Amino acid sequence: MTSFDQSLADLFPGKADIPAAFDIPELHQRSYLSNGEMVAWNGKVHTVLSPICIKTDNGLERRVIGSYPLCTPSEALQSLEAAVNAYNDGRGEWPTMSVGDRIAALEKFTGKMIAKKDEVVKLIMWEIGKSYADSIKEFDRTVEYINATIDAYKDVDRASSRFVIEQGIIGQIRRSPLGVVLCMGPFNYPLNETFTTLIPALLMGNTILFKPPKHGALLHFPLLEAFRECFPKGVMNTIYGPGSDIIPPLMESGKINVLTLIGSSKVANQLKKMHPKVNRLRAILGLDAKNAAIITSQADIELAVKECVLGSLSFNGQRCTAIKIIFVHNAVKDAFLERLTAEVEKLKFGMPWEKDVFLTPLPEPNKPQYLKDCIEDAIANGAKVLNENGGKTNHTFVFPAILFPVNDKMKVYSEEQFGPLIPVVPFDDIETPIQYLIHSEHGQQTSLFSNDADELAHLIDPLVNQVSRVNINCQCQRGPDIFPFTGRKDSAEATLSVGDALRAFSIRSMVATKQTPQNKALINEIVSEQASNFLSTKYIF
Known part of the structure; x- marks a missing residue:
């Protein structure tokens, strides 16, 4: 053993x-x-x-x-x-x-x-x-x-x-x-x-x-x-x-x-x-999300791997903002996959109270079997588990599996796995991941990895019309909480952030009157006597 x-x-x-x-x-x-x-x-x-x-x-x-x-x-x-x-x-x-x-x-x-x-x-x-x-x-x-x-x-x-x-x-x-x-x-x-x-x-x-x-x-x-x-x-x-x-x-x-x-x-x-x-x-x-990371030929591979590990596997990948599929350019796929596999295999797993633990047991009782089914389905349709220990299970714990090459016949291509699986899709034409995002049922976020400003600019412009947040050289995430948090398509309705949420749970109402001496006197009396909580000039510090 x-x-x-x-x-x-x-x-x-x-x-x-x-x-x-x-x-x-x-x-x-x-x-x-x-x-x-x-x-x-x-x-x-x-x-x-x-x-x-x-x-x-x-x-x-x-x-x-x-x-x-x-x-x-x-x-x-x-x-x-x-x-x-x-x-x-x-x-x-x-x-x-x-x-x-x-x-x-x-x-x-x-x-x-x-x-x-x-x-x-x-x-x-x-x-x-x-x-x-x-x-x-x-x-x-x-x-x-x-x-x-x-x-x-x-x-x-x-x-x-x-x-x-x-x-x-x-x-x-x-x-x-x-x-x-x-x-x-x-x-x-x-x-x-x-x-x-x-x-x-x-x-x-x-x-x-x-x-x-x-x-x-x-x-x-x-x-x-x-x-x-x-x-x-x-x-x-x-x-x-x-x-x-x-x-x-x-x-x-x-x-x-x-x-x-x-x-x-x-x-x-x-x-x-x-x-x-x-x-x-x-x-x-x-709601649902299937956030994609796109690793172009101009990406910093070390940085991309670090952010994709965090983005895919923080809290075992059980986050709506997790990176749930990765597109990697064929020119850098070997280097990316080699580093990704090495980093995933080094992740510490154990009990939640252990110092620096990264991977922990899963709360949903049916999740280990679902993940096993996804892995078997991917293998049946041409993928391999790249990391030696990928998918190994002990009751409620499942070690992450890197699946490559993933294609549109596999469940993990379109389903939100919400767990420790990392599907990786190779591409030559940047149109491949763009079309994926266009036709996806979800539209929350994406992560772009490139050090080429012109390349990024040409990706940002179409993708901001497909997802609500485009992350440059970093993982998908919600915070900071003052930033808008929403999604397109089936990923969200309304916007949440500190300010947006207050607006979402309220409606603009107003009190209005014609500007006559009598009405001005009435309003002044209400305000000066603090008779109304709505009609008020009280200033909160």
Whole structure:
């Protein structure tokens, strides 16, 4: 047995081998937040199995780390009614509250959230197999996002605090909420990606119905009491259970004003069709992506390899922004593939708490078999696994496989693998990858690798009309959070960034009157007495 095979066989620990500093007690959630109360639950539950397996007398078994409620449509509809009543047709306490008071509530929540950091970080690690270091980064980045959103909201409000006078009309234009938001986040960034929609939706005065992802649900439980304490009754509500059971009745009610989902385009399409008044439904969606890297003959091979390894395999490739297919020019393919293979084979794999670990177990129970099927399909259609250990598996762990040469007959050519597979396509004519992006169902990002300015210029111009972000000599990514994050085709609907998200979850509203002495006196009286939270010149620092 090689040293690699031995390390793979010994990958998972015994219970006594888990470092005490990273261990957690089982968390069996028996309540959920609805209508300002932690509602007790005595019904069916979902047992949460960690992707981390434990050696037992019966062999390797996924560790049980807790459980959470499996609510029915009845409980989901009750939570919906709580959100509807809290919004109260825009007359509720939260949607009519001043900007300053809403910000104060969110700042109070943020303080309570930070106090739960250690618990939430360990739950991220154990629930989805993310490294401890990256789990900390996800938590810290989420707090930074909340603070940046608050700052952006202050800027929006300052810009709106003035009156506009045009053609004899006095007006004040501000942003107002949309109503009840159904928020569904993803498993791969269960805290950060969820909060990049939930927080701006909340801050703009909407009321929330939040369904955590199946993998990554428990980590939100430590924050529910903070939500309950910091926001008015019914403003924040959680629902649990199979999405196929509890989401259709919510959509069919017609009482959901905003659907925000980070998931698949297929699911998003189905949900939107369920709404009886689709023109009243705003959708803010982060969907599928099949981001391509293009390595031209003028590329810096060392740099391209470094960025493609990070882009393809960070968090095991389970990111919508991951590089999921690579096109490499035949003139440099041998050098590129040799370096890529060497770098992938050197990647450290292990348990999430290990220092500098890069590859970890996968949370989706069916993912190892799916990846195996993709590899077998690629081989059957003419590809080879280039790296010696590519595709080797131990229960929930799969070592990355580099597949070459990939063609359009293979699943990995068009399907989003969302895992540690690196499909590589050779090309001679630059039109080959361009045509791939043109005909792709997805249009999120691409990465271009070249040191030729003229070549890059001629690629940038057509590709910015196919994808929403073109990365030059670096991997695809979301951040920084002030940059727009969106996609074309089936990759997204609406734009998310710190500023864009505030606009996405609100609508411009205005108060206007003719410029007469009587009307000016009325407006001055309202403003001077601070009688209205909307019609105001109050300046927030």
